Amino acid sequence: KEEEELNLKKFSSTGRIARLLAHEVKNPLTTIVLSADQLKMELPEEVLEESGDLIEVIQRNCNRINQLVTQLLESTRFSELDISNQSINELLDQALEQVKDRIEIKGFEIIKDYQDELCDIDVDSEKVKIALINLLVNAVEAMPERGGKLTLKTYIKNKQCRVEIKDNGVGIPKENLERLFEPFFTSKDSGSGLGLTNTQNIILSHGGSIRVKSEVGKGTAFLISFNLSSS
Ligand code: ADP
Ligand code: MG
Secondary structure (H helix, E strand, O other): OHHHHHHHHHHHHHHHHHHHHHHHHHHHHHHHHHHHHHHHHHOOHHHHHHHHHHHHHHHHHHHHHHHHHHHHHHHOOOOOOOEEEEEHHHHHHHHHHHHHHHHHHHOOEEEEEEOOOOOEEEEEHHHHHHHHHHHHHHHHHHOOOOOOEEEEEEEEEOOEEEEEEEEOOOOOOHHHHOOOOOOOOOOOOOOOOOHHHHHHHHHHHOOOEEEEEEEOOOEEEEEEEEEOOOO
């Protein structure tokens, strides 16, 4: 419990800083974009021919920053939840359906170990599905070309509904473990580093928790808990 509270505090301060920074970056960025547009219109033809590319470099990179900032704002926002009663097994199956293509292409084995006893939770189904999909995609991306094994488990413990998503992929080095949920933390060439930030945000905003266990070369397990539905 204490650990969860600490997590929530740490997260919300990271989120606050991220939002503040993102907001502060947007204004000067808009000024740069507008100035570059203006410059393009006002510069004489000869100069444009010579250095027009540079203006495009400025515009392209500003767009890129703008995109990143927008993503950052999105992934750290606590937005309103549209709560309804859901079966975790169904949510997990629906999330799985969305990443099925990638799993089938690679020929991974999927082991489902769902507890039959009612494991219902009151959540925003669309948001929780996004969180689950992010975890599934990461698992798929971490797995080897052959012999990938994905284990999905649901069960009830201490009046909580738990979900475990386990892969036998590359694993996570110790020094990365505590940075996983940081915005933009990625070890991938073209990763956004926002998947887990977003996932953690969604789970914490439901009053749930997320933990990770991993061993390099063996695999990784993410463990999520939600309060069981009271109805
Ligand atoms: P991205 O997937 O875009 O890199 P994420 O926030 O989803 O961003 O994940 C951040 C990082 O955490 C990944 O780049 C990877 O290093 C690590 N990671 C997350 N899930 C796993 C996993 N199942 N196995 C190994 N590494 C993982
Ligand atoms: Mg990811």
